[in-house]
Amino acid sequence: MEPSLFSIDLVVAARRSDELRDLPADTISRDVRDYERFLLLVKRHPSDPIAPTRAIDRIWHLHMLHPRAYHDDCHHLFGDLLDHDGGFGSEASEEPILRDTFARTAQWWHEAYGESYTGTAGGTIVKCTRNCVSRCQRKCQSMQVKGRAS
Numbered sequence: 213m214e215p216s217l218f219s220i221d222l223v224v225a226a227r228r229s230d231e232l233r234d235l236p237a238d239t240i241s242r243d244v245r246d247y248e249r250f251l252l253l254v255k256r257h258p259s260d261p262i263a264p265t266r267a268i269d270r271i272w273h274l275h276m277l278h279p280r281a282y283h284d285d286c287h288h289l290f291g292d293l294l295d296h297d298g299g300f301g302s303e304a305s306e307e308p309i310l311r312d313t314f315a316r317t318a319q320w321w322h323e324a325y326g327e328s329y330t331g332t333a334g335g336t337i338v339k340c341t342r343n344c345v346s347r348c349q350r351k352c353q354s355m356q357v358k359g360r361a362s
Contacts, residue, residue: 218281219288220281229274239267247264247275250268251289263313265329317329
């Protein structure tokens with residue numbers, strides 16, 4: 213088994229989460245694995261927006277609920293914080309961009325992992341309804357983090 217990218221056990225964190233604890237153990241494990249794969253795609257395509265599936269998005273939110281671990285894990289993996297653009301795609305003008313981004317992500321996923329992106333984690337295009345502080349696609353501008361461009 214390869215070492216995890218994470219400084220915390222997200223499977224254990226999911227089992228403790230009010231929102232995720234009732235999911236079957238194999239679903240949680242798969243979703244954490246797919247989130248890890250998603251982050252590796254982000255690392256391979258640092259200048260391109262990438263869209264998560266709904267299952268990946270909920271693990272991403274879980275990871276962000278552990279801010280020290282999220283900060284450390286992002287800096288270890290990317291050298292910077294990876295921001296979440298909560299709500300992107302909810303505006304009609306953003307829908308085509310989200311669909312194109314999701315299609316490109318699905319293509320990269322298939323090339324990297326030999327699996328259907330939507331088939332691995334019950335994936336659907338995510339229109340995040342959480343009210344994250346940042347509205348940029350790649351990193352939090354409000355924190356004035358230097359590094360990759362949005």
